[in-house]
Amino acid sequence: MRIMAYPGLAMGTQTDRQTEQLVSYIAARALETVVEHRHGSDPVVKLASPDELQSEFDQVSSLALRPHDSVDNATLQQAVDLIIDRSVHTAHPRFFNQNFAGADPIAVAGDWLGSALNTTLATFEMAPVFTLMENAVVGRLAELLGYRPTTVETDANDPLRSAAGIMCPGGSTANMMALQLARHRKRPDSIRVGTGGERLTIFASASSHYSTGKAAAVLGLGTDSVIKVADGPDGTMDVAALSVAVQDSKDRGEVPFAAVATAGTTVTGAFDDLRAMATVTAEHDLWLHVDACFGGAALFSPRTRHLLDGVELTDSFVWNPHKVMGLTQQCTLLAVAEPERLDACFSSKADYLFQPDKLNAELDSGDRTFLCARRVDALKLWLTWKARGETGFTARVDHAMDLADHVRTRIAESDGQFVKMAPGSYVNVVFQWLPKELRSGPDWNPSQLSDDEREALHAVAPRIKARMQTEGTAMVGYQPTDGLNTFRLLFMNPAVTIDDVDETLRLIDDYGQQEWAAAAAKL
């Protein structure tokens, strides 16, 4: 390694030489974290309470920051070790807890290079390569969606000249930007004069993500402006009910302006019927936004692409490759069918930053969002996309689908030990575990429970999870379905094997039976 010359001042307690040592140490530990595969028998997490963490850090260097802290490298290195030791290992093959898992090491490395180069996506001047990469990744997404009339083959220059959308630090932000675009199309003056007294309304399914409601509050429309449309039996929006709800809203004198389709609901992975929704939104002149934060990965496999049938008819689409595709946090693309609307909606033409007399100013992206500087997330996505190829993306999705199908089969064949609690067409599997005493085959349903049994079963899920966390054996999410806690397994990490999945089901049953026995003793 070259000698680091961090010149100028010895900053605080650190000399240049000490900085070099510390940075090298952290870099080595970060690389090790990425390249060292954890096996099923390694802990997913070493659980500690806030008090225990605080006391462990007190042995090294307190978590609290004190005005006259003076911490040497040996201490800081111990702190780094403790940070790694006490963090959740999201690439572990028994980690099924979130809708992200198994970061692709190439994405991590791309993120590192972006941090090292430390610039912002706002102007071409400051991010020449990353500006073109952002246009390339968003442009390719738009092609896959059918938003763009041309392909890179027929017009190779196009995606590098004009953007088909923009990247954002997270799906909630991108979903909110899409709703702002929708309001702007319906009421262009609202950018200048505000929404005023009109009741603008948004439609989303009962199972849609909470970011729509949060966005409506921030947008000054209020959470009441989000009209929840009932789900059908498959967990997707009942589109006939949407049609009725929009007409009812109009009849109340409100102004419906946007519908949010969910492509991959958070809990069950349901995909709203985009083609059917597009008919309704066209009839009523609503903007049709697709929240595909979770489900966008379905674009890449023939096994799942049909879930997004009709997407070319929609107005905007948000995909988080940091979810199923294994990019690191955060990586979000907003594609817009008419991307010039981004300028019209968000531009403020600040003259200190977006000087028109500057070189290549027409490529500046920063004025096509309400944000200013953005991290160069395009770099890690471009590198990963190039390195894996779309063949690699397909393989990742298909592997996840294989595992999800395996669990669905295991459930169907479990004779009531596990019961499917939601239809599954994607990488989510939502199911109930039942103690031996309550099993009645695959057609079991919660109405068979007495109130006491229901209460006891509801309380068992958090206990099973706590056991997993305490023993570090696995991490699995749960959530109430009709008021009764059910488990959710999510597949996306290529490191997960069928053995890992089977062992996790065994753990749920094992812990579950023990915890149920304790609970049942009190019934």
Add this chain to the structure above:
Amino acid sequence: MRIMAYPGLAMGTQTDRQTEQLVSYIAARALETVVEHRHGSDPVVKLASPDELQSEFDQVSSLALRPHDSVDNATLQQAVDLIIDRSVHTAHPRFFNQNFAGADPIAVAGDWLGSALNTTLATFEMAPVFTLMENAVVGRLAELLGYRPTTVETDANDPLRSAAGIMCPGGSTANMMALQLARHRKRPDSIRVGTGGERLTIFASASSHYSTGKAAAVLGLGTDSVIKVADGPDGTMDVAALSVAVQDSKDRGEVPFAAVATAGTTVTGAFDDLRAMATVTAEHDLWLHVDACFGGAALFSPRTRHLLDGVELTDSFVWNPHKVMGLTQQCTLLAVAEPERLDACFSSKADYLFQPDKLNAELDSGDRTFLCARRVDALKLWLTWKARGETGFTARVDHAMDLADHVRTRIAESDGQFVKMAPGSYVNVVFQWLPKELRSGPDWNPSQLSDDEREALHAVAPRIKARMQTEGTAMVGYQPTDGLNTFRLLFMNPAVTIDDVDETLRLIDDYGQQEWAAAAAKL
């Protein structure tokens, strides 16, 4: 290095062994980028047009993404080399172009570790250490502001138990959250029912950042709801004019609800008088938000702390340590004097994520924002804060102030070669360069120019900048001041020496004289 076991599938064109090689290569180049000091004679940037970049990448692997791309490691490594070669080197000692520069290598390393551990700040469960670190950094900021009644010395547990605010992916987002908190305090029902027909108004100085206007548009209030208050001669808000403007707004039947104080304006680095503003906002019951994205670093030096006098009287404060303090993009803290308002304003209690029956759920931070998952930016800030200590932060600010003072002296003693165009009390220096033919001493002002001279001088700044970029000698920003382009030097990078600064002034004069001669020939 250990053998990488990226198990499971060979993803696309990459085998596990190839992935290991590629990741190691990128990691080594990223580390080299951080530790290798660039000297003044190295290029700050190797300028290339979009066409040139595209053609260079076409020699390696096209920027465009193609469905059947299959790119080998040798090619990807060449692409990485090209990315680094064609990026702007923001840690270079002649880079003065933005309000960020000179990333601290420890912050970069902290960012790397965060990427490697790839989790989100939303729940304690998924980010136990980082949740406590976020509380610690925001808590210490709140102490420095005087928001918190207790200190860590007297109540060491406190900052680890409850949050004094939240971190955000950028200043624009945090400023918008502060305005939403302000609206919520004035009209709690607006979260549910929207703003309605009321005309809510916001007050900010003429030189405030454009994010206030952009936020007002997104918030559904409209850009017209932002009432720009005139600056006084020192570039700070005229507080008497604020008082009049608020009363005028009330007299028009509007509902003033927030004032935005700017601590460190983008162009001149002016700090609004917080104490005087607080008197006005208290009288009229307005939320007083401080946009200290740029100026928050002033907290750490006795030479600049007075610029934030009265900050303890304000309601919210946003600081971007990724600016002057050298953290990597993005690193933003929002501190709130009454932080429990974050819950009341933003919570939606999504039951799949924020299960109340989960361990330590009371520490979950994700429901105190409209965002969902957030990158663990707290880690890099905590590590840097611990490693440098506040002594180190003070040294960074003082070094920047020394350089800014040096340029201010150089300007004053330049006999009209450079003319100060704005008062300077922070790390910004805004000045006009004049060709020999136009110099008339330090009292020169633009009214002395003929229309032709004015036009020619205005056009010289972009040409000087283009020369710098083309030759890679330095990067300096410019912006129109009263319609005439002026230069802005910004100091914060500890690598910058007085020699770098003097050489940059020499370059401006040298290029300027040449470009002026070319322009003057056409007069």
